[in-house]
Amino acid sequence: MNTAYKRRIPTNRLVAMAYSQMTSNNGNWLLDTGANAHVTPDLQNLVNPKEYCDIPSRDYKNNMHLTQSKYALDLLEHTKFTDVKPISTPVPTGHKLSQYDSEPYSNLEQYRMVVGALQYLTITRPDLSYAVNQVCQFMHMPRTIHWITVKRIQRYLKAMYDHGLVYTPGNVRLNAFSDADYA
Incomplete structure (x- = not known):
């Protein structure tokens, strides 16, 4: 029905x-x-x-701005990424992740915690969706190259932590x- x-x-x-x-x-x-x-x-x-x-x-000039900037800054502080050099894109162009590219990443708990937090940020950050989706596909057995990609996403987040959705x-x-x- x-x-x-x-x-x-x-x-x-x-x-x-x-x-x-x-x-x-x-x-x-x-x-x-x-x-x-x-x-x-x-x-x-x-x-x-x-x-x-x-x-x-x-509320700003009759617009509604949804942002998770405090959550993003808390994540960067927790992972000690507050002093990193910011970058302008979350993933490099033409970058394809594979499950066979490098050795297994040793700290599964850290990987899953950070990727889960990044996934929560995608509620108001559609610009992170593709990159976070890519690293989420390897939650069961992440490799070192996947952790490097997560760190790159965090460097991008450092540059754009206050972005969000604006409804006009x-x-x-x-x-x-x-x-x-x-x-």
Whole structure:
């Protein structure tokens, strides 16, 4: 059984935040349709986005800016990357990782912790998505070359730690589709 619904709220602009989450341009409410997607949304599902997922938002000139800069700086401090030389790209052009390129990396716990933290940053940092996806593919058995790539991503993060998503007011049309039969 497929279900679809349409809701129009004339005073607020809807934008997709992550997966099935929606927020308004004025930052007053957020709608999470995750596990309750079969329920028609109502006002009891609305929460303040500043308290959602620990992602702070700033209002600047009628725009909403979502950033995880404090989280990024905490990660750089934890991994002792606060004094590294920043770079302008997270991966070099034409770089392809392989599971056979170098010897196995010895500190699996460190690799998984840092890559997991980088993966959390991709919520507001789509520029990191490709690079982080590449190193995530080797979580089961990382190699030294993969750790070198993770360090390069952190050097990029050092240069761009305050970047995030900016939502500006305007006419937005949101289309959402769901396949309820997929399970």
